[in-house]
Amino acid sequence: MNESLLVRACRGEQTERPPVWFMRQAGRSLPEYRKVREGVPMLESCRRPEMVVEITMQPVRRYGVDAAIFFSDIVVPLRAAGIDVEIESGVGPVVAEPVRGRADLDRLPPLEPGAVSFVTESVRGLVEELAGTPLIGFAGAPFTLASYLVEGGPSRHYERTKALMHSQPDVWHDLLGRVARITATFLRVQIDAGASVVQLFDSWAGALSKAEYERFVLPHSAAVLAEVNDVPRIHFGVGTSEFLPLMAQAGADVVGVDWRIPLDEAARRVPGVPLQGNLDPALLLADWPVIEAEVDRIVTEGRAAEGHIFNLGHGVLPSTDPDVLARVVERIRAMAG
Numbered sequence: 001m002n003e004s005l006l007v008r009a010c011r012g013e014q015t016e017r018p019p020v021w022f023m024r025q026a027g028r029s030l031p032e033y034r035k036v037r038e039g040v041p042m043l044e045s046c047r048r049p050e051m052v053v054e055i056t057m058q059p060v061r062r063y064g065v066d067a068a069i070f071f072s073d074i075v076v077p078l079r080a081a082g083i084d085v086e087i088e089s090g091v092g093p094v095v096a097e098p099v100r101g102r103a104d105l106d107r108l109p110p111l112e113p114g115a116v117s118f119v120t121e122s123v124r125g126l127v128e129e130l131a132g133t134p135l136i137g138f139a140g141a142p143f144t145l146a147s148y149l150v151e152g153g154p155s156r157h158y159e160r161t162k163a164l165m166h167s168q169p170d171v172w173h174d175l176l177g178r179v180a181r182i183t184a185t186f187l188r189v190q191i192d193a194g195a196s197v198v199q200l201f202d203s204w205a206g207a208l209s210k211a212e213y214e215r216f217v218l219p220h221s222a223a224v225l226a227e228v229n230d231v232p233r234i235h236f237g238v239g240t241s242e243f244l245p246l247m248a249q250a251g252a253d254v255v256g257v258d259w260r261i262p263l264d265e266a267a268r269r270v271p272g273v274p275l276q277g278n279l280d281p282a283l284l285l286a287d288w289p290v291i292e293a294e295v296d297r298i299v300t301e302g303r304a305a306e307g308h309i310f311n312l313g314h315g316v317l318p319s320t321d322p323d324v325l326a327r328v329v330e331r332i333r334a335m336a337g
């Protein structure tokens, strides 16, 4: 497993071609996914190992990607720790009783590994089924999870979250410390069951200034990443180009880059750090010659980095044509020479 293209790129090796996988490769862009999920609520599907194995395998079978991403959700560990959270279709995570002050912190107990035994069972089943293709375990980073807990759901401006961090910093740090422990446990369970690599998703960290990230977020993401340093760690954010060095400093082996800066520019910002990215997922809806040129540009610019994992700059959009993703994989695989 250590010799998979993915793990080699994570270690900073120049590979004959970049390994390729897609964030949100398992999910609504696939008709076979919609069929399996019919009538089963999202979080319920995450608790059924057979379904998790099937959905995780679907894009691996269809595209021949170089990694599987565990089918779950960032709120699964919160729910397992006892928080009343649901995923509403077309909306995202919705928290029944948002965290607004100190009194609410008691509702965030540690996550007992036994409460996610369905994760252990799913990962074990997957590792067997994957027969050598590496499995990426994942979790939401403390900030992104806390934003849902504080706002009560998806947010445009994160105003309650920012107000809390600045007005009650002690409550904020207590909250992020608790979420970090839950996140670390969730990742540990996946690693112990056989995940080869982990990715920490700080999808909404780009809402913050560099100074806010450094003071209010970085120490907590660093605490999570320090606890899982026995496997390669990918640290991903959207809109985080202005503080890529801090994302690396938090303890990442690989930094994820969205589409806002080219990879050679990203490589200058974090010298020596392997990169993952960075095709704009919206462009997958453009004509094929446009996509082809973008794929080639990204692979070329990625050579400036110490190791490159080809991915999108954010998740696959539900309206994406799966055949287009198949062609992207085909084009990259053909580069092996």
Ligand SMILES: Cc1c2[nH]c(c1CCC(=O)O)Cc1[nH]c(c(CCC(=O)O)c1C)Cc1[nH]c(c(CCC(=O)O)c1C)Cc1[nH]c(c(C)c1CCC(=O)O)C2
Pocket: 022, 023, 024, 025, 026, 027, 028, 037, 042, 069, 070, 071, 072, 073, 074, 075, 087, 088, 089, 090, 091, 092, 093, 138, 144, 201, 203, 314, 315
């Ligand atoms: C912010 C975030 C969430 N969840 C996740 C993130 C970070 C990644 C990112 O930034 O894209 C991570 C996630 N969610 C899911 C996966 C595993 C599948 C994969 O990546 O291939 C992963 C890695 C499944 C899912 N998670 C969700 C779906 C869609 C649910 C469905 O099929 O009905 C899937 C396949 C639901 C979800 N869960 C969340 C959102 C915003 C949504 C979409 C809501 C909607 O538009 O319906 C929270």
